[in-house]
Amino acid sequence: MKALVYTGTEKLEYKNFNDPNIVNNESIIKVSASGICGSDMHAYHGKDERRIPPLILGHEVSGIIEKGLNKGKKVVLNPLITCGNCDYCKSGSEHLCNKRVLLGMNRPVERQGGFAELVLVPNKNIYELPEGLEMKKAPIAEPTAVSLHAVELGEKNIKKSFNDCKALVIGGGAIGLLCALILEKIKNCGEVYLSEPNQKRLEVCSKNLKSTSTTPKDPSLKENDFDLVFDTVGLEVTRNSAIKHIKPGGTIVHIGLSQPSGIFDFRKATLQEITFIGTYCYTNKDFENTLNLLSKNKIGDLNWIEFKNLSSGAEAFKEIHDGTCSAPKIILIP
Ligand SMILES: [Zn+2]
Ligand SMILES: [Zn+2]
Numbered sequence: 001m002k003a004l005v006y007t008g009t010e011k012l013e014y015k016n017f018n019d020p021n022i023v024n025n026e027s028i029i030k031v032s033a034s035g036i037c038g039s040d041m042h043a044y045h046g047k048d049e050r051r052i053p054p055l056i057l058g059h060e061v062s063g064i065i066e067k068g069l070n071k072g073k074k075v076v077l078n079p080l081i082t083c084g085n086c087d088y089c090k091s092g093s094e095h096l097c098n099k100r101v102l103l104g105m106n107r108p109v110e111r112q113g114g115f116a117e118l119v120l121v122p123n124k125n126i127y128e129l130p131e132g133l134e135m136k137k138a139p140i141a142e143p144t145a146v147s148l149h150a151v152e153l154g155e156k157n158i159k160k161s162f163n164d165c166k167a168l169v170i171g172g173g174a175i176g177l178l179c180a181l182i183l184e185k186i187k188n189c190g191e192v193y194l195s196e197p198n199q200k201r202l203e204v205c206s207k208n209l210k211s212t213s214t215t216p217k218d219p220s221l222k223e224n225d226f227d228l229v230f231d232t233v234g235l236e237v238t239r240n241s242a243i244k245h246i247k248p249g250g251t252i253v254h255i256g257l258s259q260p261s262g263i264f265d266f267r268k269a270t271l272q273e274i275t276f277i278g279t280y281c282y283t284n285k286d287f288e289n290t291l292n293l294l295s296k297n298k299i300g301d302l303n304w305i306e307f308k309n310l311s312s313g314a315e316a317f318k319e320i321h322d323g324t325c326s327a328p329k330i331i332l333i334p
Helices: 038-044 135-157 174-185 200-207 236-245 266-271 285-293 309-321
Strands: 001-006 012-015 026-035 060-067 074-077 118-122 126-127 165-170 191-195 213-216 226-231 247-256 275-278 305-307 329-333
Touching: 001 309, 012 309, 026 074, 026 135, 038 275, 060 135, 074 135, 074 226, 074 329, 126 285, 126 305, 135 226, 135 275, 135 285, 135 305, 135 329, 165 236, 174 191, 174 200, 191 285, 200 213, 226 236, 236 247, 305 309, 309 329
Parallel strands: 165 191, 165 226, 191 213, 226 247, 247 275, 305 329
Antiparallel strands: 001 012, 026 060, 026 118, 026 329, 060 074, 074 126
């Protein structure tokens, strides 16, 4: 098969790769669409010890079953592969399973990813493509599940109804935009602000949101003014912005992890009783709920997604790297 292979730091090659071999309880999917995620970019920069070249990246995948149960069925994949036997898996917190692996990772076990014509996946990770969701847009299910999980973690911690809440989303990438869409369209959050420094991205976000989209330096973003802040970037500077804008008693949901350490205002966090929640994944239930929301177009038409051929995937990665890409999500089509 043809695949976009990660062959070294900032290097991707579109070339021949061995077809996957079918194994028990798994199926081979003919990939229809595969999204580029922030974590793929992290690997591309040579910064991910679980993704070592040569490797096919990509875990946001839709396609058609080529070999295995239900051949010919249109499907979308939940890329999070868990053991199914531990306490976390048995209690519906599969995302915390310590044996979890993701498609497009090769440490500690190899799982080739979705930037290819074919991908092997366990049957339990295969979900029927819901009616009303276009095949080529379906890879958005995975980042939407991440965002839904994050918003609902925040929801559990706020002390008033979402209607009376003022929320700030930091970052206008896919996770940021999806969090803002979920807050305004599904949770009916009182007031939502999104901040993003890249002007091109900001324009795309403001076109697709009722919420106020603005730059992080906008003085209308006030200190101690938000009940909920979502940091979808995870840099030292964005965490500082989160702790600055959060109200006493408020909740920060930290989804991005671009920079795992740095200075943080623990004084305010302590004296003002701030709740800080880390998250980056979702449960199987979140994934099912997400497919249901997407099938009913609950978060809009998703026309902010950009599509490119898998064969020119290397250019798409370069554009994201250079910051010349305005789309919050690029999906590659084999
Ligand atoms: Zn992803
Ligand atoms: Zn487990």
